[in-house]
Amino acid sequence: MSTESMPAHDGGRREDVEAAEATVAWELGELAESVEAGPVPYDRLLAGGRRRLRRRRLLTGAAVAGLVVAVGGAGTLLGGAGTVFGGYGRLPGGASAGAASPVAAAAEVAPGGPGVPGGPGVSGGPGALPTASVSPVASAAPSRAARDPFTPVRVKVGEGTTKGHALEAWIALWPAAATREDGLKQGRLIGEERLAADPRLAPDPQQGGPLWGPSSDRVDIYLIVDGKRQPGDYVVSVPAPGGVEEPDTDAVIGGVMLNRIVGTAGSPDMVVVRVQPEVAKVAVRWKTGGSVEAVPVGAGDSPVHWYAVVRRQGSTDNTAISYAADGSVLRTQTTWW
Amino acid sequence: MGAHETARDDEFRAFTGSAWSRLLRTAYLLAGDRHGAEDLVQQALERAYVHWNKVRAADDPNAYVRRILVNEHARRFRRRPAEYLVEAFPDRPAPAGPDPDDRAVLLTALAKLPPRQREAVVLRYWEDLSESQTAAAMNCSVGTVKSQAARGLAKLRESSSLYGLTSIGGSSR
Numbered sequence: 001m002s003t004e005s006m007p008a009h010d011g012g013r014r015e016d017v018e019a020a021e022a023t024v025a026w027e028l029g030e031l032a033e034s035v036e037a038g039p040v041p042y043d044r045l046l047a048g049g050r051r052r053l054r055r056r057r058l059l060t061g062a063a064v065a066g067l068v069v070a071v072g073g074a075g076t077l078l079g080g081a082g083t084v085f086g087g088y089g090r091l092p093g094g095a096s097a098g099a100a101s102p103v104a105a106a107a108e109v110a111p112g113g114p115g116v117p118g119g120p121g122v123s124g125g126p127g128a129l130p131t132a133s134v135s136p137v138a139s140a141a142p143s144r145a146a147r148d149p150f151t152p153v154r155v156k157v158g159e160g161t162t163k164g165h166a167l168e169a170w171i172a173l174w175p176a177a178a179t180r181e182d183g184l185k186q187g188r189l190i191g192e193e194r195l196a197a198d199p200r201l202a203p204d205p206q207q208g209g210p211l212w213g214p215s216s217d218r219v220d221i222y223l224i225v226d227g228k229r230q231p232g233d234y235v236v237s238v239p240a241p242g243g244v245e246e247p248d249t250d251a252v253i254g255g256v257m258l259n260r261i262v263g264t265a266g267s268p269d270m271v272v273v274r275v276q277p278e279v280a281k282v283a284v285r286w287k288t289g290g291s292v293e294a295v296p297v298g299a300g301d302s303p304v305h306w307y308a309v310v311r312r313q314g315s316t317d318n319t320a321i322s323y324a325a326d327g328s329v330l331r332t333q334t335t336w337w
Numbered sequence: 338m339g340a341h342e343t344a345r346d347d348e349f350r351a352f353t354g355s356a357w358s359r360l361l362r363t364a365y366l367l368a369g370d371r372h373g374a375e376d377l378v379q380q381a382l383e384r385a386y387v388h389w390n391k392v393r394a395a396d397d398p399n400a401y402v403r404r405i406l407v408n409e410h411a412r413r414f415r416r417r418p419a420e421y422l423v424e425a426f427p428d429r430p431a432p433a434g435p436d437p438d439d440r441a442v443l444l445t446a447l448a449k450l451p452p453r454q455r456e457a458v459v460l461r462y463w464e465d466l467s468e469s470q471t472a473a474a475m476n477c478s479v480g481t482v483k484s485q486a487a488r489g490l491a492k493l494r495e496s497s498s499l500y501g502l503t504s505i506g507g508s509s510r
Contacts, residue, residue: 017490020490020493020494021461021462021490024458024462024490024493025462025463025465027443028366028443028458028459028462028463029463031365031366031443031444032362032363032365032366032463033362035361035362035365035371035374037357037358037361037362040353040354040357041379042350042353042354044379045349045353045379045382045383045386046346046349046350046386048379048382048383048386049349049382049383049385049386049387050386051383052383052384052386052387053386053387056387234344316355317355317399331396332396333395333396333397334396334397334398334399334400336348336351336352336355336392336393336398337351
């Protein structure tokens with residue numbers, strides 16, 4: 001414990017204070033350890049959290065609507081505000097429309113990290129996940145015409161094994177739809193893919209998806225185990241090239257768990273983590289010892305990059321260190337996984 | 338509930354499972370009783386759930402939620418000072434001499450500290466945070482942490498009931 005605030009000439013007093021600090025620390029420890037933590041009231045915590053979240057979203061929606069009315073006042077703008085009220089900007093509309101299969105040809109596979117454990121591979125995706133040539137991740141924004149909102153770009157971001165199963169983490173980047181109608185169609189296509197992977201998925205007009213916005217790509221993150229896509233994916237909204245973050249998201253996301261088959265809810269088998277494009281390599285140091293490295297990849301021209309690692313079971317509060325291309329440390333993060 | 342919400346719940350459960358006991362113990366030292374501690378942690382974790390994207394993206398999610406906890410504690414004192422700033426627990430008489438239950442003695446002495454001093458003492462000496470980490474958790478300057486912790490420590494040492502502080506580490510004066 002630091003005593004840097006104490007004057008150096010008063011050695012006796014410093015020792016006295018240090019002794020008191022040590023004693024207080026010890027006594028506090030004894031006192032705190034006497035508290036029986038008991039079982040975690042998950043249900044109560046989740047109910048309270050959801051209640052707060054609903055209230056916040058309602059308030060946010062009301063504020064946005066008020067702002068739109070105040071600034072614009074036009075009918076077209078009011079229509080946009082209504083979307084916010086209708087579920088935080090999520091897509092309304094039916095999921096049961098009998099559109100054709102949305103699984104289109106994949107555009108590319110991003111470069112892999114040769115020799116990097118847990119890093120992205122360059123092998124082709126299984127089954128309905130055709131692959132094309134290996135190409136570097138583009139950083140420049142292409143023309144809008146080059147981005148097809150109905151044709152996802154698929155990239156394998158990591159692979160590994162656990163309990164005898166071969167795990168692969170994939171992302172499907174669905175380029176931003178320019179209009180709300182196209183956004184609806186895109187949402188239906190994503191929903192149909194998800195339903196194909198998980199027939200138990202309840203029909204959900206919103207598809208559990210994120211906000212639609214003309215400047216936001218959608219990314220479906222999913223797990224393939226032993227060559228088969230698994231249920232329990234995760235759809236997020238990310239900025240398209242030149243776009244901005246939607247509300248309630250962060251520039252860097254801490255990780256998405258992909259765990260529905262061989263893992264448990266509180267102990268994911270694999271995590272996919274979003275990083276800034278400046279990150280050239282990530283080293284994960286396990287709390288229980290050892291480390292693994294991963295090379296983030298992007299899909300198409302997306303400015304958002306991702307990496308994936310197979311978790312070490314029983315090791316939480318690990319350290320993830322992000323490195324730039326020149327080897328400098330960009331960020332050190334204590335992981336929740 | 339959509340997949341997005343389900344994933345949030347799963348992650349939140351995983352985090353809460355690992356952080357619960359530590360948060361509860363810190364809250365116990367801040368609030369002074371079990372009921373108040375549970376209420377404090379509940380409020381903090383509900384806020385963490387709402388801002389889950391920020392929590393999971395933080396350099397140290399535990400530190401982020403601890404900061405929420407301390408803010409919640411400070412907010413309560415700002416709102417209801419008369420309810421908390423008591424000289425002693427009414428249902429617990431001050432010990433007349435050395436008390437075999439040092440925990441009760443320390444808890445009583447902690448309760449007498451102003452909230453910011455209590456936060457500084459708990460974070461510095463129980464959480465074992467550095468001065469800068471404590472400053473981040475309390476949303477104040479390092480200088481404030483130094484002064485609040487020093488004053489809190491001095492008051493604990495001056496407390497006539499805190500005999501435990503003189504039994505380990507020598508005389509307190």
